[in-house]
Amino acid sequence: MTPPSPKTAEELLEAVLSWPPARALGVTRDTIAKKVEERGSESVGADLTALYQQMRASVLDPYLNCYVPQHWLDARRLLDENDRVLISGGNRSGKSMFSAWWVMHLLAEKPDSRVAVFSMTSASSVRDQQPALWQFMPQEYKNLKRSQVENIRFTQKNGFTDNTFILPNGSQLYALNYAQQSDILEGAELDAIWFDELVPHHWVETGEYRLTTRRASRKTGRMLISATPITGWTPTVNEFVAGAKILETRPAPLLNGAMSVPGCSPGEMPYIADCLKPRSKVIWFHTAMNPWQDPEEFERTLSGESTINIRIRAYGYCEKSTGNWFPKFSKSHVIDPKDIPQEGTNYMCVDPAGSRNWACLWVRVDKAGRMYIYREWPDKETYGEWAIPSDKVEGEMGPAQKPEGRGIGEYKEMFLELEAGEEMEERLIDPRAGGTPAATKEGGQTLIDLMGDEPNEMWFVPAPGLTIEQGIGQINDALNYNVDEPVSIVNEPRLFISSKCGNLIDCMQHISSAAGDKNKFKDFTDVLRYIITHEPSHVDENTYAAVGGGSY
Ligand SMILES: Nc1ncnc2c1ncn2[C@@H]1O[C@H](COP(=O)(O)OP(=O)(O)O)[C@@H](O)[C@H]1O
Ligand SMILES: [Mg+2]
Secondary structure (H helix, E strand, O other): OOOOOOOOHHHHHHHHHOOOHHHHOOOOHHHHHHHHHHHOHHHHHHHHHHHHHHHHHHHHOHHHHOOOOHHHHHHHHHHHHOOEEEEEEOOOOOHHHHHHHHHHHHHHHOOOOEEEEEEOOHHHHHHHHHHHHHHOOOHHHHOOOHHHHOOOOEEOOOEEHHHEEEOOOOOEEEEEEOOOOHHHHOOOOOOEEEEEOOOOHHHHHHHHHHHHHHHHHOOOOEEEEEEOOOOOOOHHHHHHHOOOEEEEEEEOHHHOOOOOOOOOOOOEEEEEEEOOOOOEEEEEEOHHHOOOOOHHHHHHHHOOOOHHHHHHHHHOOOOOOOOOOOOOOOHHHEEOHHHOOOOOEEEEEEEOOOOOOOEEEEEEEOOOOOEEEEEEEOOHHHHOOOEEOOOOOOOEEOHHHOOOOOOHHHHHHHHHHHHOOOOOOEEEEOHHHHHOEOOEOOEOOEHHHHHHOOOOOOOEEEOOOOOHHHHHHHHHHHHOOOOOOOOEOOEOOOEEEEOOOHHHHHHHHHOOOOOHHHOOOHHHHHHHHHHHHOOOOOOOHHHHHHHHOOOO
16 A cells, blocks of 8 residues: 655655654654754755655565664574574564564575464464565565466465465465474474464474574574563573573663562663573563554553563563572573683582483582582483473473483493593482482492492492572572672672583573472482582692691
8 A cells, every 4th residue: 555645744744753663763743843943944854755755665665665673673683693582572562573574584585495483373373473474575576477476375364375375486484373283394494483472382392303404504493482471481481581691671661660670770671681592592572662552552551550560561571480499590600611610629429310310410619619510411412401391391301311221330430431530529429319228139238338339439428418498598599699790709609500511501490399309300400409518618738737637
């Protein structure tokens, strides 16, 4: 639809003011009147004509000429630089329109792309998602010749024919929904997936597999999730937001300075964060950033809402409500292996079990008492995930847990091999498992006894048998520092984790009290508890001298 051309100066002004982005560009009746006073009507008229041309172009071909707000540019940059982006946005903040714009650009610019987009149901796909894509269809494809038109056929009533279209460059889009069976993606190699609104976690997992091939071969493989967290904290939100390090914040006037959130100054809300998972980011679209949304109208719909709801609906932000064991844990605690001190006192700790692999961690304590978890076994890179987030909050068992039938002798050999001569000050073991008589042919011997046998005698001591709450408290103390102040010697955590310990990181991010002992993320956090409650310290000659009561 072509807008009618304005004939008078007043009509021109009216037309420009009716274009929502004008407000974002600072154009209002008042600012224009002021400019006319300063510069005369002729020069202002030229500005208005230019704006009118911009508006006209954006309506005629939104694909090429849509007005692009700053938060869209930021989200696009994040999608260029990362494999996964969660847009956690307020209601009507432009999540879906941005995503449709981004998807259409990928399809049109990269020949032979394959992109799947997901909506809640087939009805919402036809009602919301497909029209948004159609709006950003390049103009030249909206009026194709008869021979080509079969490939791109759209009606308001039914969306795209067969819920798909193919561009002349060979790129294809599939419009799907969460009610479908997850095997519909079987075998697909995709350049991108856009999950709109509340995506069940199993789709995220399935999608990830479909993106890996092209991530390597075509430098694509992007996962874009756009949602308002109206149902609160879900496994999908957790995967992105738990432990993420806030990189940028923006003013949040609708909250009137109420309660700041961790990592933000009062009056601000998170904007961009770096996730614990590599190559993953979160961007929070604030509704006020959408120039097509009337701010006063939106403010009215929020009147009387609680702070919690305003955070969700205007800023896309929700907080984990209960059961978060390590609220202080974030990307700031995860460090590059090369930043772990070479010098220090080493300890290791195991949590044995017969029904799964043992979980083991190694820690180095430096002179200042800082603790660095520098190794895990089974490590994520070699053995895969210890546990996997799923639709169930307690997660599912991952490949690294699967017992491989190692005997005690084999465990000991493996430890020595991994340690390659590192000196261990002490070896710790789960106090219950270590002290109970092992069910072996050796009869009443405990696991600790058996580990001490030849060959490769290894002396384990039982870790302190403190309660889970005490252990968690001590870990949080070690993680604690003031996130709102710069990190310095007087304000830094005492516990750091090597980025090579991917399974420990996963466990700390996903553990909660859900399902109690059956929680699949529990084991590595147990090992960490044993280590921290043991209070491992740096040991040098002076320490020995003091303990031994000898002279210095
Ligand atoms: N590029 C655009 N062109 C025209 N209207 C837009 C554009 N982006 C957003 N809007 C308007 O803003 C509204 C909210 O955007 P939408 O992407 O649907 O928000 P969300 O998905 O975050 O709820 C849309 O219904 C539309 O009217
Ligand atoms: Mg939407």
